[in-house]
Amino acid sequence: ADHEVRLWTRDEGHAAEMRASGCNERLLPGIALPASVSIHEDLSAALAGCELALIATPIAGLRASLAALAQSSVPAVLWACKGFEQGSGLLPHAVARELLPVGVARGAFSGPSFAIEVARGQPTAITVASDDLAFAQSVVSTLHSPRLRLYANDDLPGVEVGGAVKNVMAIATGVCDGLGFGMNARAALITRGLAEIARLGVALGGRTATFMGLAGMGDLILTCTGDLSRNRRVGLLLAEGRTLDEVLATLGHVAEGVPTAREAAALATRLGVDMPITQAVAAVLDGRLAAAQAVEQLLARDPKVETAG
Ligand SMILES: NC(=O)c1ccc[n+]([C@@H]2O[C@H](COP(=O)([O-])OP(=O)(O)OC[C@H]3O[C@@H](n4cnc5c(N)ncnc54)[C@H](O)[C@@H]3O)[C@@H](O)[C@H]2O)c1
Ligand SMILES: O=P(O)(O)OC[C@H](O)CO
Numbered sequence: 001a002d003h004e005v006r007l008w009t010r011d012e013g014h015a016a017e018m019r020a021s022g023c024n025e026r027l028l029p030g031i032a033l034p035a036s037v038s039i040h041e042d043l044s045a046a047l048a049g050c051e052l053a054l055i056a057t058p059i060a061g062l063r064a065s066l067a068a069l070a071q072s073s074v075p076a077v078l079w080a081c082k083g084f085e086q087g088s089g090l091l092p093h094a095v096a097r098e099l100l101p102v103g104v105a106r107g108a109f110s111g112p113s114f115a116i117e118v119a120r121g122q123p124t125a126i127t128v129a130s131d132d133l134a135f136a137q138s139v140v141s142t143l144h145s146p147r148l149r150l151y152a153n154d155d156l157p158g159v160e161v162g163g164a165v166k167n168v169m170a171i172a173t174g175v176c177d178g179l180g181f182g183m184n185a186r187a188a189l190i191t192r193g194l195a196e197i198a199r200l201g202v203a204l205g206g207r208t209a210t211f212m213g214l215a216g217m218g219d220l221i222l223t224c225t226g227d228l229s230r231n232r233r234v235g236l237l238l239a240e241g242r243t244l245d246e247v248l249a250t251l252g253h254v255a256e257g258v259p260t261a262r263e264a265a266a267l268a269t270r271l272g273v274d275m276p277i278t279q280a281v282a283a284v285l286d287g288r289l290a291a292a293q294a295v296e297q298l299l300a301r302d303p304k305v306e307t308a309g
Helices: 012-021 043-047 059-070 092-099 115-119 133-143 156-178 183-203 208-212 214-225 230-239 244-251 257-271 276-285 291-299
Strands: 005-008 028-032 037-040 053-055 076-079 105-110 124-129 148-153
Touching: 005 043, 012 037, 028 115, 037 043, 053 059, 059 076, 059 092, 059 257, 076 092, 076 133, 092 105, 092 156, 105 133, 105 156, 105 214, 124 133, 124 156, 124 214, 133 148, 148 156, 156 183, 156 208, 156 214, 156 230, 156 257, 156 276, 156 291, 183 208, 183 214, 183 257, 183 276, 208 214, 214 230, 230 244, 230 257, 230 291, 257 276, 276 291
Parallel strands: 005 037, 053 076, 076 105, 124 148
Antiparallel strands: 105 124
């Protein structure tokens, strides 16, 4: 069924452009907005009578968005933000716990989903995660479609860690591919990256099985190998010897893996979780290591039992 969708943006110019053209040319070029979507710049009007709010800002905008929603009477909130909040190191659900009133249903959308492919109606499968499985299932039954298949999961921390740290691994894979290390190296990096994600995820309360799912392995494969990924592109550009400032200026879009690498590396150190790839990416982004040196350091590590930790 077609739902009535209200798209709110803080940018009045962008709202006017979308209303005039019937498209979101800045972010989803060439895609006509369906007739069921109306454009709003007044948040309280957009939220009046709304049954479910979906936050689709970078994680840097999550706190402000939740604070605004907490002032409304919206009964349910989902976020698509992937990462750890910069400064606090919190996962999205922990930010939501600080802001949303008890009783507001909440959870995350995550999984392998380049927005432009979803918008074109290309088949996509993602996870809806909530501590409250019945809520996740109700979202699935309301929004599931043959082209956007939804799966419910009650492992919210696991799903959020998968979505956050796969961006760091995509930067690492971009570096590895950009330096020409080959496909064997890429497969090894992705697999060892998944081991790292699972170690941190379990330490933060997630379940191992989640990391084998859409928000774990699924999104990791997509983001590490898909050339539409902004995070992968950061790695490819770093491998050309560009500075992070030059890379971000060239990219022109948010790459969540950049702040998340630092937060995840700090968290891993604090929790005593072994995350060599994440630590290497954080060191490259901070200018403490050159990209090629980081790869050599990883290759020089002592051999391990594969399933350790
Ligand atoms: N783009 C994708 O393919 C995709 C897919 C799945 C998940 N995600 C995740 O969703 C989140 C958003 O990604 P995106 O690509 O849409 O980002 P984006 O940089 O395109 O930003 C989306 C919108 O958020 C607005 N925004 C930024 N800060 C805001 C704030 N403080 N308050 C209100 N609005 C704000 C921007 O102006 C923009 O209109 C990220 O965490 C990303 O990892 C993205
Ligand atoms: O373009 P990226 O690297 O931010 O990835 C987008 C989505 O997270 C893919 O699922």
